[in-house]
Amino acid sequence: MSSSIITVETKENSSQNLIIQPASGGISLGGRIRVPGDKSISHRALMLGAIAQGETQIQGLLLGEDPRSTAACFQAMGAEISPLNSELVTVKGIGLGNLQEPLEVLNAGNSGTTLRLMLGLLASHRGKFFTVTGDDSLRSRPMSRVVKPLQQMGAAIWGRKGNSLAPLAVQGQSLKPIHYHSPIASAQVKSCILLAGLLTEGKTTVTEPALSRDHSERMLKAFGANLTVDPDTHSVTVQGSAQLQGQNVIVPGDISSAAFWLIAGAIVPGSELVVENVGVNPTRTGILEALAMMGADIHRENEREVAGEPVADLRVRHSSLKSCTIAGDIIPRLIDEIPILAVAAVFAEGTTVIKDAEELRVKESDRIAVMAQQLNKMGAQVTELPDGMEITGGTPLVGTEVDSYTDHRIAMSLAIASLVTQGKTTIQRAEAASISYPNFVKTLETVCHQG
Numbered sequence: 372m373s374s375s376i377i378t379v380e381t382k383e384n385s386s387q388n389l390i391i392q393p394a395s396g397g398i399s400l401g402g403r404i405r406v407p408g409d410k411s412i413s414h415r416a417l418m419l420g421a422i423a424q425g426e427t428q429i430q431g432l433l434l435g436e437d438p439r440s441t442a443a444c445f446q447a448m449g450a451e452i453s454p455l456n457s458e459l460v461t462v463k464g465i466g467l468g469n470l471q472e473p474l475e476v477l478n479a480g481n482s483g484t485t486l487r488l489m490l491g492l493l494a495s496h497r498g499k500f501f502t503v504t505g506d507d508s509l510r511s512r513p514m515s516r517v518v519k520p521l522q523q524m525g526a527a528i529w530g531r532k533g534n535s536l537a538p539l540a541v542q543g544q545s546l547k548p549i550h551y552h553s554p555i556a557s558a559q560v561k562s563c564i565l566l567a568g569l570l571t572e573g574k575t576t577v578t579e580p581a582l583s584r585d586h587s588e589r590m591l592k593a594f595g596a597n598l599t600v601d602p603d604t605h606s607v608t609v610q611g612s613a614q615l616q617g618q619n620v621i622v623p624g625d626i627s628s629a630a631f632w633l634i635a636g637a638i639v640p641g642s643e644l645v646v647e648n649v650g651v652n653p654t655r656t657g658i659l660e661a662l663a664m665m666g667a668d669i670h671r672e673n674e675r676e677v678a679g680e681p682v683a684d685l686r687v688r689h690s691s692l693k694s695c696t697i698a699g700d701i702i703p704r705l706i707d708e709i710p711i712l713a714v715a716a717v718f719a720e721g722t723t724v725i726k727d728a729e730e731l732r733v734k735e736s737d738r739i740a741v742m743a744q745q746l747n748k749m750g751a752q753v754t755e756l757p758d759g760m761e762i763t764g765g766t767p768l769v770g771t772e773v774d775s776y777t778d779h780r781i782a783m784s785l786a787i788a789s790l791v792t793q794g795k796t797t798i799q800r801a802e803a804a805s806i807s808y809p810n811f812v813k814t815l816e817t818v819c820h821q822g
């Protein structure tokens with residue numbers, strides 16, 4: 372119990388301050404916990420369930436704000452989805468090509484995955500018209516990365532700033548297949564084109580410069596799509612005009628959410644934690660490799676395969692960390708964990724360099740600028756690079772007011788940093804955590820022990 376360490380203040384505008392003040396005798400973390408369902412897999416299960424024939428049962432769905440946005444969009448286009456108030460959700464699909472023209476603007480909220488993946492489906496629904504938008508953050512994020520390849524397929528899409536920003540309008544067309552060589556390793560780009568390819572006669576191929584997460588490939592195959600993967604060239608080909616069949620999907624715990632506890636356990640002295648049922652798909656485990664390079668004491672237990680995805684329990688014990696360099700092909704395999712990895716680097720001996728991660732500048736916030744500013748406010752030594760950060764560890768942190776910039780991963784990363792900070796840290800707009808981790812504060816209270 373730790374209520375004196377952790378306080379939540381709700382302001383008049385309903386934004387929340389999360390206040391963390393470690394006890395003077397210090398704290399340690401302990402226990403066995405579970406993290407919510409994987410966000411990427413949750414979006415895909417809802418979307419494929421909606422466009423498949425028959426019923427899809429989803430166990431372990433993430434009940435966060437982002438999957439709620441996906442569910443609302445597909446409900447508006449005719450899919451029947453049971454209320455997102457239990458981790459067991461049923462989707463009655465309407466069959467491939469049958470999304471209905473919505474009467475209202477589709478709102479993807481804060482979710483880039485919802486908007487970008489959905490665009491591939493909308494663009495290929497011939498004769499139907501769609502408008503899509505999102506919140507302040509999403510309306511400032513680049514959409515040309517999916518609009519351009521879709522236009523090469525013949526899509527008709529309009530939007531602000533040369534069709535690159537939402538709100539976007541889409542007039543569905545019959546598309547032609549392409550072989551797209553993506554300039555970035557992005558699962559959102561890859562998945563958007565594959566979904567457009569489902570409704571396009573012929574073979575649509577995407578080649579990416581490095582391997583990004585492959586949940587779409589795994590799930591499309593499980594739903595019956597005709598899909599082939601060439602691992603040597605990082606290419607995926609989908610054959611159009613297939614029908615998909617509803618499936619039972621079991622969503623593993625999100626390694627991106629587990630990462631907060633792995634790093635908390637590694638940096639808070641005296642800690643030992645087990646995070647159960649975590650998805651350890653090799654396209655997502657860059658964080659485990661980076662932490663191993665830093666000397667973290669993390670072990671996989673009870674490794675198994677659940678519904679086509681590898682799963683394990685992860686045990687972490689406190690250890691002293693050392694710096695490392697994180698760059699190149701590992702970046703897409705740990706892209707969402709870089710904010711919390713920066714926190715690990717602040718507590719590591721030496722200078723950690725993170726490079727080739729310019730994608731972080733166009734996530735829910737500019738994660739390079741925001742993490743550098745906020746950690747430096749606490750006394751860390753972080754230098755921004757155009758494509759990453761240089762972090763010299765070992766300077767003690769001091770509590771102050773910091774801001775999440777409404778970015779869920781920044782809010783939670785700063786909360787973990789505050790556990791090893793002298794004095795009181797106030798994290799403003801901490802409610803952002805509910806995008807991917809609605810019970811984050813509750814779990815934090817459960818694992819923190821005084822003294």
Ligand code: S3P
Nearest residue numbers: 411484556557558559560706707
């Ligand atoms: C996601 C892919 C990643 C990741 C995002 C979720 C997905 O984005 O950052 O949180 O579910 O496909 P990019 O593919 O654009 O790198």
